[in-house]
Amino acid sequence: MDTKLFSTVRLRQILNDLKRRPEDAARELKISHTKIKKILNGKANLDFKTVKKIIKIWPVQVDSLINHKFFYKKSPDIKIFTKKQSLKTSRIIKRNGKDYYEYRDTVMEKFAPFRPEWIRTICKVNNNKPTNKNVIWNKGHLLHQFTYFVGNINFYYVNDKGVKSVAKMKTGDSMYISPYVPHSFASRDNLENFIIALTYLDKVTPQLQDNLTLIGNLNAKKILVDVKDGSKINKDLIKRFKNNLLLTDEEISKRLKKIKKNNVYEKYSNILGVNTKDVMAFDKRNKVTINKKNNSNKWYFPNSRQKTFQISELASSKFVPDAKSIEINVLKNNYIVLENFCHQYLYVLSDNIKLKHNSKIFKLNRDDTFYLKPFVKFSIINKNANVLILRVPGNISGDNLLQLSQLGKKNIERVLSENSRWY
Ligand SMILES: [Fe+2]
Incomplete structure (x- = not known):
């Protein structure tokens, strides 16, 4: 296994692609045959000098030689971020000189495609006009955004026709907005209203x-x-x-x-x-999706006879078909094991939940958050637990997934660790 910054496994793959035998590579790089063999067998480092030469003489980008495991030996299966930790990251963001939002971090993981935030809407409005002068808009951002609302909050957005609009949101409502949709949020009362704003990366990387x-x-x-x-x-x-x-x-x-x-x-x-x-054309769908709690799709899981979970479907978009969000209300103590192909972000909405992972049980409280790596098995075992889940697939989706699938199960191992000569 590669342990250095520049990957000898990747070099082997590059030589394969360029149809260079080790002796050809040695000659072109002006190094000895023994040295290239040692490098390829992982017995010598792929040093910076050789990397510079590789980039100079061959049509190769430096990224293709980087060993990403050099900095991060392991990606965690589960990561927990408590409300206490979250509180320590609190910062007030001013807009036009006035306190506008309080931001707090929630769980983040470098391998996950989302950047989730807890945001308190400090600005209070006295009417629901989309042109309210107290509301300060942004220009939108490149990341997709899913938002879950807690409290009485106005969601301001520019609709498909370019017109400023407002949606009166309540606890349990949610929305999805595409990249670059200008938006803002404000409270309709003086209570602690907040949103869970989950911005995420999909194909526009x-x-x-x-x-x-x-x-x-x-x-x-x-x-x-x-x-x-x-x-x-x-x-x-x-x-x-x-x-x-x-x-x-x-x-x-x-x-x-x-x-x-x-x-x-x-x-x-x-x-x-x-x-x-x-x-085929894409489905015509708005850049903004608004999902009100009362109208959202709800069903029982695993089925209407056993009624262990009540699932509510939250806002999503056909533009990012694999990114989905649901709210789970646990109706019975259980050991149902859940597993999913996405990166998962979970926000605890009830006073306490028991999360079981392997044989370990984690006790979590309201406003704690946790991250689960794709395919990590877990259970939410206690009655009355209530969680919000956002699932985002990363780039093993869409056409990438189809091309991988076409390679078949037999070849997938080879894709993971291409390190031998194929010719
Ligand atoms: Fe945003």
């Missing part, structure tokens, strides 16, 4: 931002597709594939005539050589 920078502003605009109407075939996507093959309208109609399928999506995916979903 810093790596994606790097890729956009590479193509530049104008081309970044060109690459976008129309996502407005989900009921139609996506013309922009077809244009994209058409361009890739230099297909002509003439050739397309020739191909279309030969296809017997009736479904327009199937027809086009066939003639363009892509998946059916690749030519």
Whole structure:
């Protein structure tokens, strides 16, 4: 296993990709054959000097040589952050010189895609007009945001038509907003009103931002597709594939005539050589989703006969299909084991909960938070426990997941630890 900052396992993979045998690499890097062999067998360090040479002579980025386990040997299965710890991080944020929000950290984990905050809405409003002068707006942010409301809070947002709007939220209500939707929050009374604001990263990662920078502003605009109407075939996507093959309208109609399928999506995916979903438009859906507690979907788990949990579905968006949030009310003492593929953030909403992980039981109180790594098994065992759960998949989702799945179970181990020559 790699223990140094630069990974010899990754170097092996790079040499494979570049079709360089160790002796070729030694010659090009101007190091001895013995040294490259030692490096590749993990018996010598991949030193900084050699890394600089690698980057200079081959089309390789430094990131691809970094051993991420160098700084963090292990990612925790579970991380707990108590209310007491949270209180210590309290800071008042002023807007226009007035106290506006009190921020407190809740559980955060470097491997998790979310940045959760507890935010008290200090600003109080006396009316529900979206243009209230006391409300100070932000410009929105790149992270997606899920918010759970506790108390009487107004949620201000700019709707799809660009109009300032307001939603009167109460305890148990929730919302989702897409990146860059301007928003703000204010209290409708003098009580301690707060939101649990869970911002998270999905597909628009810093790596994606790097890729956009590479193509530049104008081309970044060109690459976008129309996502407005989900009921139609996506013309922009077809244009994209058409361009890739230099297909002509003439050739397309020739191909279309030969296809017997009736479904327009199937027809086009066939003639363009892509998946059916690749030519479909996105579902038309607002950038803002508001979920009121009284109208939210509720059901019993594991079923309506056993009624151990009552689940309420909270706000989510089809734009980030795997990111979901639910509230669980535990109706019976139980040992139901839960397991999920996402990173999970849990906020304790009741006075006490007992969380069982392996054979250990953690007693947690109201406003404590905890993080669970994907696939960590856990149980919420006591009656009357009430928790909020946000699940975010990270980048093992969407098309990444489909490509991985296509490799199959047999090959997944190889993807995890590609360290031998394949040719
Ligand atoms: Fe926000």
